[in-house]
Amino acid sequence: AGFLSTRHPRSRVNGSSxxxxxxxxxxxxxxxxxxxxxxxxxATGLDLSVDALTHHWPALEDIELVSFDVFDTxxxxxxxxxGALDLLVGERxxxxxxxxxxxxxxxxxxxxSAADRVPGRAPTLDTIMTDVxxxxxxxxxxxxxxxxxxxxxxxxxxxxxxxxxxxxxxxRGRGVRLxxxxxxxxxxxxxGPRLRELGLxxxxxxxxxxCDVGASKAQGGALFTELISRSGCAPDRLLHVGNDPxxxxxxxxxxxIPTKLVRTAELTRFEGVLISPELADRCDLGxxxxxxxxxxxxxxxxxxxxxVLASVVAGVAAPAMIGFATWVAHRAAELELDRLVFLxxxxxxxxxxxxxLPTAITTDRPASYVHLSRDAVRLASAAADIDAWxxxxxxxxxxxxxxxTELLPVSQFLAKLRLDADAVGPxxxxxxxxxxxxxxxxxxxxxxxxxxxxxxxxxALTAQAEAxxxxxxxxxxxxxxxxxxxxxxVDIGWRGQQAAMMTSVAESASDxxxxxxxxxxxxxxxxxxxxxxxxYLFDHDDPxxxxxxxxxxxxxxxxxxxxxIGLRRVDGRVEPWFRTAPxxxxxxxxxxxxxxxxxxxxxxxxxxxxxxxRSDDIRARIIETAQAFWLDPSRAEAAYWTALPFERDASGxxxxxxxxxxxxxxxxALLARRGWExxxxxxxxxxxxxxxxxxxxxxARRLGTGRRDGVxxx
Numbered sequence: 001a002g003f004l005s006t007r008h009p010r011s012r013v014n015g016s017s018x019x020x021x022x023x024x025x026x027x028x029x030x031x032x033x034x035x036x037x038x039x040x041x042x043a044t045g046l047d048l049s050v051d052a053l054t055h056h057w058p059a060l061e062d063i064e065l066v067s068f069d070v071f072d073t074x075x076x077x078x079x080x081x082x083g084a085l086d087l088l089v090g091e092r093x094x095x096x097x098x099x100x101x102x103x104x105x106x107x108x109x110x111x112x113s114a115a116d117r118v119p120g121r122a123p124t125l126d127t128i129m130t131d132v133x134x135x136x137x138x139x140x141x142x143x144x145x146x147x148x149x150x151x152x153x154x155x156x157x158x159x160x161x162x163x164x165x166x167x168x169x170x171x172r173g174r175g176v177r178l179x180x181x182x183x184x185x186x187x188x189x190x191x192g193p194r195l196r197e198l199g200l201x202x203x204x205x206x207x208x209x210x211c212d213v214g215a216s217k218a219q220g221g222a223l224f225t226e227l228i229s230r231s232g233c234a235p236d237r238l239l240h241v242g243n244d245p246x247x248x249x250x251x252x253x254x255x256x257i258p259t260k261l262v263r264t265a266e267l268t269r270f271e272g273v274l275i276s277p278e279l280a281d282r283c284d285l286g287x288x289x290x291x292x293x294x295x296x297x298x299x300x301x302x303x304x305x306x307x308v309l310a311s312v313v314a315g316v317a318a319p320a321m322i323g324f325a326t327w328v329a330h331r332a333a334e335l336e337l338d339r340l341v342f343l344x345x346x347x348x349x350x351x352x353x354x355x356x357l358p359t360a361i362t363t364d365r366p367a368s369y370v371h372l373s374r375d376a377v378r379l380a381s382a383a384a385d386i387d388a389w390x391x392x393x394x395x396x397x398x399x400x401x402x403x404x405t406e407l408l409p410v411s412q413f414l415a416k417l418r419l420d421a422d423a424v425g426p427x428x429x430x431x432x433x434x435x436x437x438x439x440x441x442x443x444x445x446x447x448x449x450x451x452x453x454x455x456x457x458x459x460a461l462t463a464q465a466e467a468x469x470x471x472x473x474x475x476x477x478x479x480x481x482x483x484x485x486x487x488x489x490v491d492i493g494w495r496g497q498q499a500a501m502m503t504s505v506a507e508s509a510s511d512x513x514x515x516x517x518x519x520x521x522x523x524x525x526x527x528x529x530x531x532x533x534x535x536y537l538f539d540h541d542d543p544x545x546x547x548x549x550x551x552x553x554x555x556x557x558x559x560x561x562x563x564x565i566g567l568r569r570v571d572g573r574v575e576p577w578f579r580t581a582p583x584x585x586x587x588x589x590x591x592x593x594x595x596x597x598x599x600x601x602x603x604x605x606x607x608x609x610x611x612x613x614r615s616d617d618i619r620a621r622i623i624e625t626a627q628a629f630w631l632d633p634s635r636a637e638a639a640y641w642t643a644l645p646f647e648r649d650a651s652g653x654x655x656x657x658x659x660x661x662x663x664x665x666x667x668x669a670l671l672a673r674r675g676w677e678x679x680x681x682x683x684x685x686x687x688x689x690x691x692x693x694x695x696x697x698x699x700a701r702r703l704g705t706g707r708r709d710g711v712x713x714x
Contacts, residue, residue: 069242081287221251270315493518504529638687
């Protein structure tokens with residue numbers, strides 16, 4: 001995105017194909033460096049809104065004409081990857097025995113050579129295609145067909161920035177004249193009708209395109225001289241609005257024209273990561289998602305969703321969920337599974353994505369959503385072998401019978417097992433575990449385990465396990481999980497213990513075959529029962545994606561559903577049993593826009609997805625977007641996201657914010673490596689801290705450890 005990318009052989013200037021000399025490239029690099037860090041993940045500068053016009057722009061009575069850049073200011077491309085549209089043209093030309101990749105390479109090179117022959121202006125499409133035809137040995141008829149195809153495909157993939165039409169209408173209503181100025185190889189006779197269709201260009205507006213005029217914005221700025229001449233306005237009575245620091249700002253000011261940089265329509269740092277910098281197969285899932293994410297983010301801003309919410313959801317959460325759901329569809333097809341089941345609560349968002357995907361991806365494999373939780377399967381899985389269950393649950397401090405005991409009072413822990421504290425509580429009190437207090441961290445693990453070995457407690461545990469298993473088997477039967485089919489079970493994942501417990505009950509009750517698909521696994525742990533699990537983004541022995549993947553992805557998959565605490569029989573039928581207590585996570589302000597934006601992005605992607613996208617592996621790019629946010633947040637991003645609630649346990653009884661500023665009084669403990677006092681997001685907590693505190697933490701940790709531990713930059 002933007003002007004003269006040094007990464008791509010074919011550099012785009014707001015959609016055109018120009019090549020710069022070293023002097024221009026150096027100036028561009030300097031201009032961009034001043035604007036490199038952008039607080040909201042999108043861009044510094046003003047948004048395209050009437051409010052921005054009214055409150056921030058120069059007094060309009062001093063302005064006779066406002067000119068706008070076109071690409072990445074008023075319109076955006078649905079497929080923003082370099083060469084993506086060229087590959088589509090090549091595919092359409094395949095009937096003429098044209099290799100799509102060979103065409104895309106020739107198209108890129110021809111644009112560069114044509115620009116060399118006509119410095120200072122964008123070459124016309126006819127000129128470029130003539131060069132392509134010469135290189136590939138085409139007949140004139142194929143050259144003409146290629147020109148028409150590129151025109152139609154390019155225009156078809158243009159969308160208006162949501163607020164643009166309203167802004168232009170507001171300016172016209174104030175009597176301000178308008179112009180649109182673009183460095184582009186499609187002339188005004190081609191581009192103009194499409195801009196009118198999008199509600200942007202009016203019959204009284206001026207449209208100047210470099211390939212028509214013979215002058216460029218970027219290379220010398222002569223197109224602005226033409227704008228001044230044709231408008232009849234003095235330069236200081238004009239205002240130029242665009243996204244490019246060089247072409248739309250430096251060059252316009254060189255000609256005396258005031259400017260405003262409006263960069264919200266550029267790809268954010270997250271969206272840009274999704275795009276492959278090289279020409280590749282046209283089934284580039286990352287490019288499709290990036291284009292849809294940009295459009296949905298801009299629409300969210302138009303709805304006045306917080307920019308730091310919209311940019312992170314569009315650029316981090318949505319790619320992860322779409323990539324995950326697409327991979328699940330691919331693996332289900334390869335394994336020839338009968339159907340898919342998505343599990344609550346964190347499986348809700350992947351389910352919403354999956355059911356919006358086209359048949360080309362899902363192959364019409366049926367999918368359903370089932371309410372299930374660890375509390376529903378934990379004790380039921382003990383019925384088969386209580387000794388193995390107790391041993392497995394006490395293996396480490398994070399195992400399911402020891403985890404969170406330092407957070408919850410003993411009585412609440414027993415309630416999670418649906419055991420009567422009055423009946424079994426004396427066992428724990430005899431071992432000096434008061435029911436109204438959590439287990440002290442310093443108590444030996446053997447003391448806690450001794451309670452489970454007590455015959456009185458074991459008898460109550462066994463009886464409740466049998467009752468829970470009976471309910472769970474009946475519930476599985478009602479949900480079709482004992483049908484004898486081969487079923488894919490989709491969940492967010494982590495340790496895999498719930499999947500093992502679910503499998504042990506379901507497969508012991510019928511001949512069903514379960515295959516589990518998880519987003520990831522954060523640590524190794526002995527599982528209660530053999531289980532088939534595949535992970536999408538990471539496994540416990542992979543290099544860590546981020547320092548706290550659970551905190552990141554559970555926040556990105558939060559749902560408004562209540563937590564499930566088990567099963568119960570109601571009017572003779574087994575039904576899920578939900579929490580009724582206040583739930584800060586489900587009531588969080590980010591949940592509704594999270595689901596809306598991810599759903600909108602999926603729907604925008606769906607018409608462009610084909611079977612080849614199903615196997616496109618974009619995991620490395622998803623991980624990079626996650627790291628860009630989680631390890632290197634802007635202060636604005638950190639301020640918003642650290643304030644969100646996070647469940648520290650599965651019961652919803654231990655909830656804290658995702659992070660908080662580090663106080664000066666915390667520094668000694670932190671620098672002594674005694675922990676982060678419950679902060680789930682280290683880099684976010686540092687980012688919202690006082691600058692001096694931030695500098696002290698980052699410097700001390702780098703000097704003392706030689707690594708950053710969840711902190712990418714200072």
